Amino acid sequence: MPITKHDDSQWTVPTKxxxxxxxxxxxxxxxxxxxxxxxxxxxxxxxxxxxxxxxxLTTYGRSSGYCIDPIEKKPLYHFLPGTPxxxxxxxxxxxxxxxxxxxxxxxxxxxxxxxxxxxxxxxxKAAEALGCRSVAFTYNDPVIFHEYAIDVADACRERxxxxxxxxxxxxxxxxxxxxxxxxDAANIDLKAFSDEFYKNVCASRLxxxxxxxxxxxxxxxxxxxxxxxxxPGLNDSSAELEKLTSWVVEKLGENVxxxxxxxxxxxxxxxxxxxxxxxLRKARDIAIKNGVRxxxxxxxxxxxxxxxxxxxxxxxxxxxxWYQLTNWNLVDQKCSKCQxxxxxxxxxxxxxxxxxxxPVKLSDYAAESH
Numbered sequence: 625m626p627i628t629k630h631d632d633s634q635w636t637v638p639t640k641x642x643x644x645x646x647x648x649x650x651x652x653x654x655x656x657x658x659x660x661x662x663x664x665x666x667x668x669x670x671x672x673x674x675x676x677x678x679x680x681l682t683t684y685g686r687s688s689g690y691c692i693d694p695i696e697k698k699p700l701y702h703f704l705p706g707t708p709x710x711x712x713x714x715x716x717x718x719x720x721x722x723x724x725x726x727x728x729x730x731x732x733x734x735x736x737x738x739x740x741x742x743x744x745x746x747x748x749k750a751a752e753a754l755g756c757r758s759v760a761f762t763y764n765d766p767v768i769f770h771e772y773a774i775d776v777a778d779a780c781r782e783r784x785x786x787x788x789x790x791x792x793x794x795x796x797x798x799x800x801x802x803x804x805x806x807x808d809a810a811n812i813d814l815k816a817f818s819d820e821f822y823k824n825v826c827a828s829r830l831x832x833x834x835x836x837x838x839x840x841x842x843x844x845x846x847x848x849x850x851x852x853x854x855x856p857g858l859n860d861s862s863a864e865l866e867k868l869t870s871w872v873v874e875k876l877g878e879n880v881x882x883x884x885x886x887x888x889x890x891x892x893x894x895x896x897x898x899x900x901x902x903x904l905r906k907a908r909d910i911a912i913k914n915g916v917r918x919x920x921x922x923x924x925x926x927x928x929x930x931x932x933x934x935x936x937x938x939x940x941x942x943x944x945x946w947y948q949l950t951n952w953n954l955v956d957q958k959c960s961k962c963q964x965x966x967x968x969x970x971x972x973x974x975x976x977x978x979x980x981x982x983p984v985k986l987s988d989y990a991a992e993s994h
Contacts, residue, residue: 636684637772639771655768656796691982695707698811704969710747722893740985757785790813791810793812837875850880854886856898884920917935934964936959952974
């Protein structure tokens with residue numbers, strides 16, 4: 625795609641994960657799509673482009689908007705429960721999911737989608753002033769704004785604020801290692817357990833996602849949780865769920881939380897019905913049967929299946945009603961009844977942010993940062 629005619633040079637920074645090909649094109653090596661670009665072309669993700677004979681990020685410092693969310697909305701249930709997280713994304717995405725529920729952002733081809741702007745130090749300062757315990761790169765995939773996300777994470781770390789990546793996990797090994805050195809937690813979107821689904825529905829592949837999960841679990845200290853959006857007739861069969869959940873337990877361990885979320889017709893999948901709640905409960909039952917200790921449902925109201933229980937004695941540890949915490953039976957991250965430790969990253973007491981969603985403008989904090 626040719627570069628649009630607006631002047632975005634002030635938002636452009638050089639990147640390092642690319643190389644020149646013998647035919648004169650430049651290949652982006654950030655994600656497994658390996659876009660090969662002539663001068664003036666953008667990659668599939670839209671935000672990485674070839675300009676002045678190099679691959680650049682064209683949206684550094686620009687966002688589709690900032691909002692304070694409950695951390696449970698990411699979803700992360702075992703990472704600082706009840707606390708607020710400052711969330712933002714940019715335009716574009718390196719996947720082509722037909723069911724994308726943030727398509728107005730992730731599929732945007734207009735820089736005007738980027739309605740707000742902030743340098744990393746401004747975001748960190750705002751998060752601290754607003755009482756956020758973490759900042760999340762979300763709404764679209766942070767893989768594509770790699771350089772910006774890392775700088776924001778570093779600025780936040782200086783203020784003891786955690787960094788959270790909400791991502792599909794489609795990234796090459798070298799940039800992946802650099803990226804996750806700066807992250808504290810991640811929710812990986814495992815869209816299905818079928819390469820055919822990934823190719824036909826997401827215009828991507830399964831193996832890179834599995835590689836990312838294995839890397840995070842076995843080579844980093846990043847806390848990970850997994851989300852699978854169940855789409856009727858496409859990735860919700862018992863056979864596929866058996867394979868997915870068994871792979872998670874075998875390769876990642878029994879303590880990695882799984883979230884099964886309901887599909888709602890959107891973007892290019894308006895002809896399919898919403899996911900029935902019983903499909904989500906079936907998936908949760910399969911996961912628990914196969915050894916997953918913490919399995920949840922999402923996008924439906926089901927407090928019983930959204931709460932956390934002790935895997936040893938069965939006591940309710942963290943009660944949830946949507947994004948509101950209703951019970952807390954942990955002492956020093958252990959079950960108050962049998963003292964079994966709960967996997968995750970917790971503070972001594974839970975946050976009390978609740979279900980609030982608060983849009984934020986960062987202009988005031990930008991002024992204070994200079």
